[in-house]
Amino acid sequence: MAVVELQRETLLTVKEESQFVVVMRRFLRHRLAILALIVIAVFIFIAVFAHVIAPYDPYKQNLAPSYSGPSPEHILGVDELGRDIFSRLIYAARLSLFVTLVVNFTSETIGMFIGAISGYFRGWVDSVIQRTVEFMLTLPTLPLLLFFSSLLRGITVPGLPDEWSKAIVISGVLIAFGWMGSTRLVRGMVLSLREQEFAQAARALGMGDWGIIVRHMIPNSLAPVIVNLTLGLGTVIVLEAALSFLGFGITPPVPTWGNMLQNVQERMWQQPWLAFYPGLCIFLVSISFNYVGDGLRDALDPRLKL
């Protein structure tokens, strides 16, 4: 017995170590994924060094007339208050990227674990979790946020500038309302996965429930979660701007891609391309994460030859 146990243990560890290296190597061969990673890195670089890169102060209201188009001084033109759109776009990357990455990664991870537990253990655990999910889904977001708004408004993170502390609160709220989607997705997958042969086999080998969940259930139900995450990246950026109507979003004049999109509405007829500037940023970020996801999944699949 002990020998078998030992053998399995070593087999697993050895395999695992090499597996990581293999996955890395395979991933690096996925050219599109690498390109996507570079795009993401560039965006993060821009966000971090916005104050160096941006040609103008994003808050400075220039004398240029509102919405005047591209010119040598302002390569993307100016917005409704005569501020340089390009500089605002660069500064907006900070909060927008922060909020959307934190919200999506956290809520998908939380949702994934809860969903896996719910689907794997079934029975009363599943009932409790699923009824809670249903309850959460029926709660109306708008009045709920209104109800908590005075409370949420009061929360500040000491030592952080106002808009960052607001961004953290917003992220918290969006996570609290955002985990149910992936919970349901993963649960559905796990309900089916746990009945499949390999799961039966793992159980027969004496692997613990948690081990099966972490080693087998979650990795195998990752695909829809990645889709959910990449699709959610754009949604969250727009949602953040919607929150400001309830009074605790990021207040002007701090730019975010969401509020920049929101503000061009009155100008849609004459200059519909104004929406492209923030839209293109959101597009690039979300499609890049999509290809990184694709690359990761291909790399993780031992059967696929790359």
Next chain:
Amino acid sequence: MFKNRLLTVLGLLVVATMILAACGPAATPAEPGEPEATESPEVPATPEPTEAPAEPKVMVACLAQEPKTLYLYSESALVKTFVLDALYDGTFDSRSYDYQPVLYTDLATFENGGSVKNTIEVGVGDVVYDPAQDAAVTLEAGMTISLNQAEGDPLEVTVEEGKKYPVVQIVSTFTLVDGVTWEDGTPVTTADIEFSYNVGASPDTPVSKYFYTTQTQKIEVVDEKTYKYYFMPGFTSGTYFVDGMITPLPNHVYGEGGSRPLTPAEMLNDEEVNRDPLAFGPFKLVEWVAGDHITLEKNPTYWRASEGLPHLDQLIYRFIPDTNQLIAQLASGECDLGTQDAAFEGSLPLIRQFEAEGLMIPQVVAGTVFEHLDFNTLPVESYQGAAATLKASDGERLFAKKEFRQAIAYCLDRQAIVDQATNGAALVQHTYTASDHPLYAGDENITIYEFNPDKGKELLASLGWTDTDGDGILDDGKGTKLSFIHSTRTNPLREKVTQIVQAQLKDNCGIETKIELYGGEYFADGPDGLVFGRQYDMGEFAWLTGVEPPCNLYITTQIPNEVNGWGASNNVGFSNPEFDAACNAALQALDEETKAAQHALAQKIFTEYLPSLPLFARAKILVTRPEVVGVIMDPTANSEFWNVENFDITR
């Protein structure tokens, strides 16, 4: 096996969706075939429509909102007025800061004899108006009260048993114009007026009872056409000549002995009362499709029908909340008229572009809604924000210093704010009254703060605030920056204004503001409320004012506090006895000269102390198609439908 089950489920889903889809359209009375048959002469693809001699004139007026009800005694929303103006034609119009009778033969002024000032004797047990409480009180022995006199000053008396005291009472006489009938042909009489009055006064009707319990003593029917309106003894008002005008409700339908008698409580929830009121104006209601449109039709029994009024055969109110969609429908001709409740300000450049193409004509008029910056001169004790903590060099609160507030006024280029935030549509305003108002004191009689940042900085320096550390922001030399919160209830216009103000104050004078946007809770009642709980630094919102200058917004008794239940309007905490006296005198004066002089005095004091900095009068913007004629936007006429009977379309 599996496939069958899947197919069954999918099949069921498809069938279910098809049923749903089929159910949908079938729910409307589509009358298949029939309309096709009647329309067929028009169907042939002849591009030019054959000029039918009597093609009905249909106007589509597009509103941003749907009225919630058309019941007279329900909330007073502008959209309701839009429709009621066509159904009832109003009792009077208030155009160009003046009043014009509509349903009644004349205004009841002292000059034309419509109203008289009587001096009556009152004693213990009589009900009179008490200006101190702004309420009607029953006289009791031993109480002290100030009684209004017809001529001269009020009389302060201590009531004694058995004694009588003189007090003024205004009585107005109103006569209905000839030929007014309900749409069913029944004449409108004073019985309808009385019925309407009683419904309004009923405790079951949830409207403010001020009119019934404080302002009015009684109404008295003289004959079918004429009634007398008795003000509460001692009650005077600058608008006494229209105050007693009452809109009739159909007594012959809902009244006792009517065809469908209803109690006031039943009327509130009655579908017909709320959604298909009986009209006596130029139009009558034929259809209300919830969420979509209301169709009105020419009322043949309209009393001015012999003059060929109304010109239109059909008037359709369509509800289009989205401004871009509304403009699209105006541009393509689906809408003939876009009303002021749509937020056209932000889209003005687009509208001007369409105007140049000959597709639409905007009418931009400064209205009676004015946007203002309020300074919290009297924060509640528990408040810890900048309004309470920033101090002038003499140790007094900075916000309580008039020099500070004047400095802010000098530091702001208000015309630039108007140009940037409203595309130049709004009108800069210097006091709580618009500059074209007849009761405006005049530029020379008030203090006007032209844009002058140097003067602003000078004033701030005199209060001990200069930029000692060279960071571009003023400070008191002891490490405190001149920084406070600019809060407002969020809407797109204010979002722009706050940002422009922020940039101007910083660039022009080195003042830092932080913007805080709130939802509806911004106006919550104190003590928890922000503005009306006096817990803010600099606040921004708008007052909707009527024809009379609203000086009473700033009198001492209107400071929200525990005693008045926080339900008062002087959120800036302005308190100035001279101002109070001038304002009260102006509001109660019966002769025009005193009224004008006192209003001017109040405005002079107000602009000197500047507890609140008026920014601009918001523009009312109405957009019509070029073929629409007769639509005139008026600064004081509440709704642009005041002369709906004259609207016309020329093709």
Next chain:
Amino acid sequence: MTNYLIRRFFQMSLVVIVASMAIYFLLYLAPGGPLDELRVASRGGRPNQGFTEADIQRIAEYLGLHRGPFWGYIAWLTGEDWLDDIGRADLQTSTCRAVPQTCSLGVLRGDFGVSWQVARGQPVSEVLLSRLRNTLILMVSATVISLAVAIPIGIYSAVHQYSRLDYVFTTFTFFGTAMPVFWFGLMMIILFGGNQSPIYKVLGLPYLPTGNVTLVRPPLPGSLEALLGISPGSWQDIAIHAILPTTVLSLLYMAGWSRFMRSSMLEVLRQDYIRVARAKGLRERVVIYKHALRNALIPLITIVVFQIPGIFGGATITETVFNWPGMGFLYVYALGANDYPVAMAFLFISAILVVIASLLGDILYTVVDPRIRFS
């Protein structure tokens, strides 16, 4: 299974009751209720000319707000007609006390009460029904169309991963999620709607309506409806008005759903049994549709069943942009106007649909994968 369904039914009822109670309390306690609005509205006139506390109290009794959240919820659920029988006539609304026929019967007896604001005095059920038709037309057609397109696209993209068309679909999908709905809506209106649109002015083709559900007067010359001779209010009229909003909404759903289909299909195609099936020489078509598709459906089922409450709930932004009076817009309007009876009814029905959708999802899981069992 029967036992399971019975137990599930009780759980579902419990969720709906608890949720509706929570929602009721939430609406009641959130700042800025109808009475607050009245207080705000009454400021600024002549001193005291607005509502006094007595007026407000009277309005509270008229609306039933004087009961407080607890009794308010009880009355909402079970009606108020029996309250005087237990000696609590003071908890009834003033109209109910005066005219017993107007007493609300409560949701359990199918009475959602009377609208406060959106359409004052109208029964809530009528208010909802007036918008339901429009919403169903829009949502059902968008859902059916996007499912019909998204599943084949997803399968194609998975089978031909990294092909040129797959890149096109991927780009389109992420463009769809990056640009806001109002942008797509307005672009549609600008390009195809009204007689100022390029398709009419430049190409001379008949144009589509920019918005609304029906016409209210005969179609203008040059429009598609004038060309077809369609009369206002007919079903053809509604169908033509539905084209633009349905297109926008379908594109939106399609973008997301095709991604889920693609990814789970990819996952399944890598499984051993598919390789075995292929190795056995089965035709590709059989492999994909008989063996792979079934197992790839689970994530899509999870996503799509929750479209059921969505079909009832409508799509607020699309409805607003195209002035399509539907449920989504009604709900947001009712919330903003503090019309609690309408908002409550909407949320209650949505809650029921959510738990039903959840159950339906579980049942469909067992259909596509018979190894999944609930007991």
